[in-house]
Amino acid sequence: MSIFSKHLPAIHVEHYKYTAESPTEKMPVPDKVYISMVQHIGAPCQPKVEVGDLVKVGQVIGDTDAFVSAPIHSSVSGKVTAIDKSLTMSGVWDLIVTITTDKKQEVLEGLAPPQIDDKDSFIKAVRASGLVGLGGAAFPTHIKFNPKNLDEVDSFIINGAECEPYLTADYRTMMENSELLINGLKNTLKYLKIKRGIIGIESNKAPAINKLRAMVKDNPEIEVMELRSVYPQGGERVLIYETTGREIPIGKLPADIGAIVSNISSVVALQNFIETGMPLVSKKVTVSGNAIRIPKNVEAPIGTPISQLITFCGGYKRTPKKIIMGGPMMGAAVYDDGMTVNKNTSGILTFDEELATLPKETPCISCGRCIKACPMLLMPTLLAKAYDAKDVEQLQKLNVNLCMECGCCSYVCPAKKQLAFTNKLGKRLVMEGGKK
Amino acid sequence: MGRYNQGTLIVSSSPHIVDNVTTTRIMLDVLIALIPAFIMSGVIFGSRAILLTVTCVAACVLFEAGFQYITKKDSTITDLSAVVTGVLLGFNLPSSLPFWMAVVGSFVAIVVVKQIFGGIGQNFANPAITARVVLLVSFATPMTTWPLPSNLLGTTDAVTGATPLGILNMGTDLSSLPSNMDLFLGFVGGSLGETSAIALLIGGIYLLWRKVIEPWIPLAFIGTVFIFALLAGQDPIFHICAGGVMLGAFFMATDYTTSPHLTTGKIVFGIGCGLMTMIIRLYGSYPEGVSFAILLMNILTPQIDMLFRRKTYGGVKI
Numbered sequence: 001m002s003i004f005s006k007h008l009p010a011i012h013v014e015h016y017k018y019t020a021e022s023p024t025e026k027m028p029v030p031d032k033v034y035i036s037m038v039q040h041i042g043a044p045c046q047p048k049v050e051v052g053d054l055v056k057v058g059q060v061i062g063d064t065d066a067f068v069s070a071p072i073h074s075s076v077s078g079k080v081t082a083i084d085k086s087l088t089m090s091g092v093w094d095l096i097v098t099i100t101t102d103k104k105q106e107v108l109e110g111l112a113p114p115q116i117d118d119k120d121s122f123i124k125a126v127r128a129s130g131l132v133g134l135g136g137a138a139f140p141t142h143i144k145f146n147p148k149n150l151d152e153v154d155s156f157i158i159n160g161a162e163c164e165p166y167l168t169a170d171y172r173t174m175m176e177n178s179e180l181l182i183n184g185l186k187n188t189l190k191y192l193k194i195k196r197g198i199i200g201i202e203s204n205k206a207p208a209i210n211k212l213r214a215m216v217k218d219n220p221e222i223e224v225m226e227l228r229s230v231y232p233q234g235g236e237r238v239l240i241y242e243t244t245g246r247e248i249p250i251g252k253l254p255a256d257i258g259a260i261v262s263n264i265s266s267v268v269a270l271q272n273f274i275e276t277g278m279p280l281v282s283k284k285v286t287v288s289g290n291a292i293r294i295p296k297n298v299e300a301p302i303g304t305p306i307s308q309l310i311t312f313c314g315g316y317k318r319t320p321k322k323i324i325m326g327g328p329m330m331g332a333a334v335y336d337d338g339m340t341v342n343k344n345t346s347g348i349l350t351f352d353e354e355l356a357t358l359p360k361e362t363p364c365i366s367c368g369r370c371i372k373a374c375p376m377l378l379m380p381t382l383l384a385k386a387y388d389a390k391d392v393e394q395l396q397k398l399n400v401n402l403c404m405e406c407g408c409c410s411y412v413c414p415a416k417k418q419l420a421f422t423n424k425l426g427k428r429l430v431m432e433g434g435k436k
Numbered sequence: 437m438g439r440y441n442q443g444t445l446i447v448s449s450s451p452h453i454v455d456n457v458t459t460t461r462i463m464l465d466v467l468i469a470l471i472p473a474f475i476m477s478g479v480i481f482g483s484r485a486i487l488l489t490v491t492c493v494a495a496c497v498l499f500e501a502g503f504q505y506i507t508k509k510d511s512t513i514t515d516l517s518a519v520v521t522g523v524l525l526g527f528n529l530p531s532s533l534p535f536w537m538a539v540v541g542s543f544v545a546i547v548v549v550k551q552i553f554g555g556i557g558q559n560f561a562n563p564a565i566t567a568r569v570v571l572l573v574s575f576a577t578p579m580t581t582w583p584l585p586s587n588l589l590g591t592t593d594a595v596t597g598a599t600p601l602g603i604l605n606m607g608t609d610l611s612s613l614p615s616n617m618d619l620f621l622g623f624v625g626g627s628l629g630e631t632s633a634i635a636l637l638i639g640g641i642y643l644l645w646r647k648v649i650e651p652w653i654p655l656a657f658i659g660t661v662f663i664f665a666l667l668a669g670q671d672p673i674f675h676i677c678a679g680g681v682m683l684g685a686f687f688m689a690t691d692y693t694t695s696p697h698l699t700t701g702k703i704v705f706g707i708g709c710g711l712m713t714m715i716i717r718l719y720g721s722y723p724e725g726v727s728f729a730i731l732l733m734n735i736l737t738p739q740i741d742m743l744f745r746r747k748t749y750g751g752v753k754i
Contacts, residue, residue, distance in 0.1 A: 008749065011455075013453070014453075165453065211617075213558045237750075239750060241749075247750055247751065248749075248750055249750050249751055250748070250750040252750075299647075301495070301614070313648055313696055319444075320445065321444070321445065321446050322445055322446045322447075322448075322452065323445055324450075325454055328450075328451060328453045329450060329452075329454040330450050330451070331450055331452065332444070332450065333445070333446065333447045333448055333449075333450075333452065334447070335443075335445055335447050337445075345465055345711050349452075351452070355453075356446045357446070358448065358452075358454060359454065359458070362458075362459050362511070362512070363459075363555060363557045363558075364517060364557045364698070365462075365517075365556055365557040365692050365693060366557050366692045366693045367692040368692065369457075369699050370699075371698065373508065376748055376749040376750075377746055377747065377748045377749050378534045378748055379697070381697075389559070399748050402748055402749065402750060405450070407450050407451030409452065410451050411451050411453070411454050411455050412455050412457070413454070413455075413597075414455075414459045415458075415459055415557075416454060416463070418456070419446075419450060420449065420450065420451060421448075421449035424449065
């Protein structure tokens, strides 16, 4: 980083937080939900129900014995009407459980708060809650919370940065579920025996900062930290650096430098499970963009098709040309609006033709803006040249794998080069050993 | 699953929004920053200065369009980079230079230095600087015949004389050196766009404010000239205002493609430019060394970039 700054490089992006002051609305249960058996990084789940089975809210419908996994629960009550292979978000074919809802939303009998009295039972509860990283990465939370060197972890950092433009679901969660958040944090610190809890929030969410600060004023172990309103403050490595000043050596994990990072929504969902026994079955999602009639924050059952959320938000105002799941900087463009809300869905953005069409690429003028913008201190323009030459050795030397695909380089490029995309391809090339 | 809008939605990789800065906008900013010096060149040297710059711009644009037409490449005329090169080349010429020589210079800048190496972003040296050096060694006499400032009403620029640096170089009659105020305003002999330090400074500050350039190269360049002059027992203000230092430091040495990427490299580059300039001025046979200094440092840029790499997050030097 620059010798003049104790911050990592970052960029200024427009916030477009149109829905910041819109309280979350719970949407009606859709006629059908389609729950993918791929809801996390790791092993896909196997369906634990069969076609024809009646299911209730909170019932396990998918699980696996594989270590890197989390169970999947039904978000509705109704009848399983299909289990078939379908193309998922990530472009792979996988099992999807279709449940036709009875609209009664009957909760599974015997759903009760879990018995927690030590670390092991806590971790067990985390897994049972079905929690995965809700910020987007979808890494199973029970693994993240239980690293080999847990005794060396001294900081539990909650990511409340919400640095992606448009998205306000985390902000609404902080405002609407602050009790659950603080209690969830206290429980996590207690059972994982971590000394310090940090909630990092960007300065553009002052009401949340003030509210949470007031709530933890008698808890010296918890600190609500104001972060600069720049992108990408919520990147795991960036957040750790900005809150603790620590850098994760290449090839190491946050726990190796004594930190565990979790998303706001994950902690809230965990505490909800601890208090009620209700696992993760719904998700707060920001529906926004310039093609939607009424931008809203919506709480939707997992498995709800995007099209249903769109209808709930008044439908399309203009013909959508791009639909993004997640934020505009890192979210994925989907090819149809039948895709469903998953555990890690944080936003659905609809762009009209004008917003959806990116400007044409022109030649690189070596202005160095991408180099100045890279939070990981990489050299995106050189990486792009190495990729064009299919030079695997150079890609590795330039540490392409450190790229977190935050998109800062592409955003600032005056030549409109898709540098982040090139890095994605570069990583793939390195993985394949340059066989192409 | 319900399939809506399938086939009509754009699917592309993130990010889905981009900044509104473009190459054209950057070049436009450079042109805006050059306006004060352009006006001053007309005020100081008369209409011929304006005409010569316009000739260079027209020739540069035509050469670029022509080359790209002949080689069947996409035209990059609209990015305005050829216009910038034309203005900078014009600014580096004496206002009395025959027009056809300016056209030759434009050919060297656009075709030989820029397009043959692959067009914008691919040239190893600054096109305008290289063209100026080529003209200087090819047409030594017309390139060193300096019209003196015309009076504000007159359009004749027949009177020629030595530049301030020329006077210093000959070392004969130092009493005829202009005042620092004349130098700062630009009412002295020299290349038509380089004499007015104040006009170039205004343009430079505009570029800094627009974040088109970073301050490191100009600061290191001008600072080195200042300190070198001080150590050599000469007037530092004279040296930073005379000749092409201001034009070179803000507009030529900061060329993206031919200067280092990182801050440390930029500082080293700027210091190198300053040192070379002063060594040529004080110990070389040429009175002025800015063009040679920048050209030399352009060529060293890849080596500087290699030497002053940075560590990535997580501590690996790349």
